[in-house]
Amino acid sequence: MSVTAGAHERIEVEVTVNGVPRAAEVPPRRLLSDFLRHDLRLTGTHVGCEHGVCGACTILLDGAPIRSCLAFAVSVHGRELTTVEGLAADDGTLHPVQAAFQDQHGLQCGYCTPGFVMSACGFLAETTEPDDDEIREGMSGNLCRCTGYAGILAAVKQAAGDLRASGADPRSQHQPEDDAFAGRPGGEHGPAGGDGGGEVPS
């Protein structure tokens, strides 16, 4: 980490994001969520409340879930981050948690979904055989306004079973060839606002 003094002080941050080394010079007060979204253009991490309540910005820091809106980018220098973009296999096969959210209708508008998916990955790494009450409590730190949570809880339950069957670490990128879990294909055609990055041709 190198520090440049002055009014427009910027600090170089080096992190590993989804297994890829990334570096950027940022102001010391740059939030980790803004660093991911604006500097690295990883917009899958969403910001819903900016103060750690809603959980939409949840990512994994060295494998543990944190609220990226409550951390500064400089505070994670040298550490390893996993965002929702880092879960599916390279061939696009969904991670068991992602597939379960699809299967169980664990999303509607989808804004809270990346945060829930990351929270679930952290939770299932700690609690491999959760009962229904444990799942409910484990998912109670994230807000969803659309679903009433039943589909989300069912998804985490399904994912727990699939992960147990495969023995995979839920915090790692999905490796379809290594495990018994039969990956599910993705959707066929994205609708409005759908597939692809956020860049609008200007």
Added chain:
Amino acid sequence: MSTGTEVRPGTRSGLGQSVRRPDGTPKVTGTFAFSSDLFARGMLWGRTLRSPHPAARIRSIDTSIAERMPGVASVLTARDVPGRPTYGLEHADQPVFASETVRFQGEPIAVVAAEHPELALRAVAAIEVDYEVVTPLTDAEAAIGAAPIHPDGNVFRHLHLRHGDLDAVGAVSVEGSYEVGMQDQAFLGPESGLAIPVDDGGVELFISTQWLHVDRDQVAACLGLPPERVHLTLSGIGGAFGAREDVSLQVHVCLLALRTGRPVKMLYSREESFHGHVHRHPARLWYRHHADPDGRLVKVEARIVLDGGAYASSSTAVIGNAVCFAAGPYRVPNADVDGWAVRTNNPPCGAMRGFGAVQVCFGHEAQMDRLAAALAMDPVELRLRNALAPGDELPTGQVITGTAPVREVIEAAMALEPPPLAATDPPADGTMDLPGGAGLTATRADVVRGTGLAVGFKNLMYSEGFDDASTANVRVELDHRGEPLATVHCAAAEVGQGFVTLAQQIVRSVLGVEQVALRPADTTIGSAGSTSASRQTWMSGGAVELACLAVAEALAERAGYGGGAPDEVLDLDVVELLREGPIDRTRAHHHPPTEPLDEDGQGDAHVSFAFAAHRAVVDVDPELGLVKVRHIATGQDVGRALNPQAVIGQIEGGIAQGLGLAVMEEMLLEDGRLRNPSFTDYLIPTALDMPPVTATLIEQPEPGAPFGAKGVGEPPTISSTPAIVAAIRAATGLELPRIPVRPEHIALAEA
């Protein structure tokens, strides 16, 4: 109108099946582009200056310091609005920027575009406004007769429904007053949009909204541009629930883009979002119910006052619904309902899931329980005895010609076996099920249990003579592999409800084409109307069906069938026929016409109705005032479940919002100021607050509805709230005339 298309049960991923969302993969992988995720090269960031005062006169606005700040590209105020200075969903009474008068806290005064969002924030802080603070008018009842705070007056709409014999009285009558607090839609994705200037002097706007075309028309009018030079494209929407029906930043961001000649993005913070969109109308209700000794309703009298806040928004429609549905889903031969929607200096209120029907349902269901008590009658039996049925007349004089399974939804909600919840049972191990949950505050021995039932209904689609038609285009062609590909183009806003899934299902079922793509929703096609009033399945689903049928007819013609035989298209060799070229058809879908209400609130004003009943089981610690909702059972009239998993998702999500209004959610106001604009202080239900839901779908196909389906989004939010409060009343014996019920209403209630 229904065209009577048969749904073929064998069709893979067609209607009637729990087909997965086509946007599921991008949403679970993080690649789905929400409006907040959009970036354009060279874009600026916009930010709004809002009034800190609910009521003030503006003496002067000085933007000179902000304008000189390096990196600030533009600062705009009311004098920079080239077109109409005001906008509004139904009445253009809301200024794009306040210039002389501030009418609510958070009203926009100016906008800034700068190179960085934080710089924009600093520039906003550098604008100097000299306010002469005025005492705000915050009492809705007082506003009716108070000096007008807007040139259009303080009454948005007064509707006095009179039906039957107004002098009729019942052997038994009960009276009650009720109050509903201000709820917020609290979608998770704050308002955002990206505007890009176009070479012809127009503008392109990527926006999360519920209704592209009505936004387009309002934006164009304020910009002083013809509508065809304002092009809107729907971007990913993080929930809506009514809060995205009104314009928020649309005009501001386009003004900044046109002024600077650069792309401009605006993105509200959570606090700004609470100030930047309309809320659910707070309500004061007074009721008197009359019944004969057998419990048959004789007359319902009501007075309803809705606080519409500073600007009209959809207040006229909300009070229309409140008056029409004030008596609930019951046979009421005589009615006298006086409804007001008024202007105050509180935040503007407008659409939220179940608009109008939610507020009155809290009143009429409390009254039905009160009446049952006065009659010493079972409240379920009282409701069944008065339940509306097909052929019955509403207090508006309209006869129900479609389905009305009120008895069925009540019986379904009551039939479900409650989980083993008797107060003496030790709850499942752990303390999460006790009131107060993880706080370990409640003592099991103190907990009392209550059960409550409530029933509600509302209209589907827009009412009172409004033709909210929808348009869809369906194109069928061979793809690069020679396989049939259908592409649907419709401007219906996908806000999470699953219209995108349904559109694909319809095409598969009607045309037998498995591969269905969806074009982005935008304003290059005709309006689809709003994603509100539970209307898109019926209206835009119907438009997609009509376009499919037109394609089928063209295919049949190609095959040599003279008159065209849509149903036979499934047996045609579509690949062979499409070798001649693509087929492309656009169709508009209108619902049957409705009438305006007359001066007595009478008329065939509504297209169709949907009903639901909820039974709630709650545990309460009366000493601490803590409530734990333990179970909700519901029966819902859905017409036909076109995607059962999606229907259940709407029901569970709608109940969560109803639970929020019952025991958690309120925008707290003090002299017109919002006290809790954050998710720390405005609490919405978490997974621990939501009980298990057991739902029974009542499937009676609605005549005239495409595929027989009714909209399902709003009914779960209407009667879940009063069911929960009825259960708390049953547990505590308290009257609880106000929602949300807070701990002090229970713990500090006078015996």
